[in-house]
Amino acid sequence: MRAVVVGLGAMGLPTAWALAARGHQVVGIDRHGVASRVGSSAGETRIFRLAHERPDDVRLARLALDAWRALEQGAGEPLIDTVGLLLRGEPARQWVGALAAEGVAAEELDAAGVARVFPEAAARPGEYAALVPTDGVVFARRGLLAIAAAAAAAGVELGEPERLVAIEETPAGVRLETDRRTLEADVAVVSAGPWAEDLLAPLGVRLPLAPAIGQVSYWRGGGAWERRPSLIDFSRPNRLGVYGLPTPGKGYKVGLDYGDEAAFDREATGWAVRSDEEALNGDWVAEHLPGLRADGPYDSEGCPWTMTPDNDFAFGRRGAVVVAAGCCGHGFKHAPVLGEILADLAEGKDLWPEARVFDMDRFGPDAGFARVDTPLGARISI
Numbered sequence: 001m002r003a004v005v006v007g008l009g010a011m012g013l014p015t016a017w018a019l020a021a022r023g024h025q026v027v028g029i030d031r032h033g034v035a036s037r038v039g040s041s042a043g044e045t046r047i048f049r050l051a052h053e054r055p056d057d058v059r060l061a062r063l064a065l066d067a068w069r070a071l072e073q074g075a076g077e078p079l080i081d082t083v084g085l086l087l088r089g090e091p092a093r094q095w096v097g098a099l100a101a102e103g104v105a106a107e108e109l110d111a112a113g114v115a116r117v118f119p120e121a122a123a124r125p126g127e128y129a130a131l132v133p134t135d136g137v138v139f140a141r142r143g144l145l146a147i148a149a150a151a152a153a154a155g156v157e158l159g160e161p162e163r164l165v166a167i168e169e170t171p172a173g174v175r176l177e178t179d180r181r182t183l184e185a186d187v188a189v190v191s192a193g194p195w196a197e198d199l200l201a202p203l204g205v206r207l208p209l210a211p212a213i214g215q216v217s218y219w220r221g222g223g224a225w226e227r228r229p230s231l232i233d234f235s236r237p238n239r240l241g242v243y244g245l246p247t248p249g250k251g252y253k254v255g256l257d258y259g260d261e262a263a264f265d266r267e268a269t270g271w272a273v274r275s276d277e278e279a280l281n282g283d284w285v286a287e288h289l290p291g292l293r294a295d296g297p298y299d300s301e302g303c304p305w306t307m308t309p310d311n312d313f314a315f316g317r318r319g320a321v322v323v324a325a326g327c328c329g330h331g332f333k334h335a336p337v338l339g340e341i342l343a344d345l346a347e348g349k350d351l352w353p354e355a356r357v358f359d360m361d362r363f364g365p366d367a368g369f370a371r372v373d374t375p376l377g378a379r380i381s382i
């Protein structure tokens with residue numbers, strides 16, 4: 001089978017690899033190139049976690065962990081660091097239940113326990129908290145490059161930046177016009193992240209997707225900060241969640257769980273730092289992570305993600321086109337396993353049982369987004 005994968009981020013690149021590893025002839029194209037600074041997969045780190053609300057997602061994450069570990073062998077360097085994940089707030093109880101259902105241990109923590117694992121966090125006595133020791137950080141850029149190397153070794157044609165400008169179904173499969181050439185294939189995978197909507201619309205695929213720019217800020221740390229657990233804090237002051245993770249060489253990274261839809265621009269080649277959001281992030285850290293050194297945030301960066309109304313990915317197939325969209329701000333950790341799921345769709349197989357919740361046909365015509373009030377206006381929360 002001849003396949004073209006359009007968009008080589010955390011969804012498309014492992015799909016190209018999986019297809020080539022199964023013996024298919026694969027061309028991968030990306031308008032910004034592999035591991036660019038523009039797409040949703042940009043940056044050095046992401047939270048890796050088995051912890052999820054649903055046991056099925058825990059199962060997928062376990063498979064992903066095995067795959068990341070196998071990739072580490074070829075990469076010759078660590079791709080996952082299990083510094084642990086601290087969950088704070090009542091919703092964490094359900095996540096710990098989902099982990100337990102899959103046989104993954106989490107340590108429930110009282111206030112003294114939180115202080116032990118994360119001395120810089122503010123005490124919030126009486127609050128539910130847990131540490132998930134299997135979880136931590138995936139080194140995103142390194143991970144993508146490791147997948148790219150595996151894909152190239154499996155025979156994927158990966159070239160210079162190349163932009164898809166038109167795609168149409170043909171009796172034999174699919175024709176793709178890029179800014180450099182015409183490609184004919186039996187199947188195309190459109191995994192174009194926040195740019196998906198414009199590419200899918202001419203094919204009659206209309207999905208409720210909301211691209212937005214998420215922003216993270218860094219607090220400079222010494223050695224200690226680089227070994228603190230990742231953090232998901234459901235405390236929702238002003239109805240926001242917050243996440244954090246250590247990033248070697250940069251310090252501790254903290255982001256608010258919402259993006260700015262107005263800031264996404266399809267033609268942008270970078271994302272300006274929004275100082276109002278940086279200040280809000282700084283206020284949150286001062287209150288909830290007061291032990292962070294007071295010299296931050298010293299740096300911030302934006303990155304686009306794409307929300308769906310229910311915060312789950314949107315996967316499916318229409319004719320000769322496989323769709324992988326709606327990263328929802330948590331797709332990176334699953335990357336190698338998403339590649340296998342999407343390769344199955346490209347081969348005409350069904351979605352895995354654990355992935356049926358990602359079926360893009362689940363959205364009714366009225367699917368809309370709930371927005372939450374934030375100090376910066378109404379936003380879609382992840």
Ligand SMILES: Cc1cc2nc3c(=O)[nH]c(=O)nc-3n(C[C@H](O)[C@H](O)[C@H](O)COP(=O)(O)OP(=O)(O)OC[C@H]3O[C@@H](n4cnc5c(N)ncnc54)[C@H](O)[C@@H]3O)c2cc1C
Nearest residue numbers: 007009010011031039040041047164193327330331332333
């Ligand atoms: C701030 C932030 C924090 C996050 N935190 C986490 C986390 O802690 N843990 C986690 O697991 N996940 C996290 N995520 C989510 C994760 O990064 C995404 O789920 C994942 O990177 C999505 O990958 P993608 O392949 O869908 O999109 P992308 O990486 O954007 O890939 C799409 C690619 O398509 C290309 N493209 C677009 N249009 C065209 C065209 N016309 N022709 C050719 N190529 C095209 C783009 O250049 C791009 O490279 C976070 C995301 C953000 C933004």
